[in-house]
Amino acid sequence: MAKRYLNERVLIFNDVHLPYADEKAFRFLSRMKVKYNPDRVICAGDLCDFYAISRYPKDPNHPDSMAQELKKVRSGVRRLAKIFPDLILTMGNHDDRYAIAYSSAGLIHDMMLDFGSIIGAPSGWKILKSTEDFTFIVNSTREQVSVAHHRGINTSLVSQRLGRTFIAGHTHTKAQIVGHNNGIRTTYGVNSPCLISYHGSPFSYAKQSNINPIKGCTILLDGIPRLEILKT
Numbered sequence: 001m002a003k004r005y006l007n008e009r010v011l012i013f014n015d016v017h018l019p020y021a022d023e024k025a026f027r028f029l030s031r032m033k034v035k036y037n038p039d040r041v042i043c044a045g046d047l048c049d050f051y052a053i054s055r056y057p058k059d060p061n062h063p064d065s066m067a068q069e070l071k072k073v074r075s076g077v078r079r080l081a082k083i084f085p086d087l088i089l090t091m092g093n094h095d096d097r098y099a100i101a102y103s104s105a106g107l108i109h110d111m112m113l114d115f116g117s118i119i120g121a122p123s124g125w126k127i128l129k130s131t132e133d134f135t136f137i138v139n140s141t142r143e144q145v146s147v148a149h150h151r152g153i154n155t156s157l158v159s160q161r162l163g164r165t166f167i168a169g170h171t172h173t174k175a176q177i178v179g180h181n182n183g184i185r186t187t188y189g190v191n192s193p194c195l196i197s198y199h200g201s202p203f204s205y206a207k208q209s210n211i212n213p214i215k216g217c218t219i220l221l222d223g224i225p226r227l228e229i230l231k232t
């Protein structure tokens with residue numbers, strides 16, 4: 001991607017939960033790519049669901065084995081890789097499920113396949129552990145921005161503590177930007193909207209709660225966030 005020092009654009013999306021993504025998510029992300037021509041693309045975690053190896057009680061009617069789910073995950077990754085051949089992924093708690101299953105079996109890290117190989121990620125995808133924030137400097141303002149899947153639901157508070165803009169996924173049902181000006185700079189805490197479909201997914205139980213996911217992505221324009229909402 002070409003480097004720019006003004007009008008820097010970053011596209012952040014999260015909580016796709018492959019293979020349980022909203023079917024409109026791929027076209028939506030393609031549209032966002034055309035609209036913003038981002039310098040940087042970040043997936044803020046829960047790219048995959050790994051429902052079949054969840055430790056939680058499962059729906060006995062759920063049809064997919066892990067083999068079937070992984071096949072669909074890889075297909076989703078291929079579709080995303082066509083849109084974004086270069087991407088930074090900060091892993092989420094669902095992406096971590098395979099590693100938890102490994103360690104539950106007594107395997108150590110050196111015996112595990114890496115996440116990128118499991119999901120068939122292209123070479124242009126840089127994958128960071130869920131314990132790592134991804135922090136970068138906005139070229140036009142020289143200020144730092146951090147992105148992580150989840151480090152407290154209250155991203156405004158995290159942003160104030162860090163003294164920089166902080167963007168997180170994880171919440172699914174909350175999409176908001178809260179600004180804070182400490183007299184020196186304005187920083188933002190962002191709960192970025194998701195791209196999962198609760199319909200027919202392991203999250204279908206949540207539909208009964210009358211709280212539905214808010215879908216979309218976050219765009220940073222010269223360090224200032226805005227939300228793009230996918231109308232469903």
Ligand SMILES: [Fe+2]
Pocket residue numbers: 015017046092094170171172
């Ligand atoms: Fe999630």
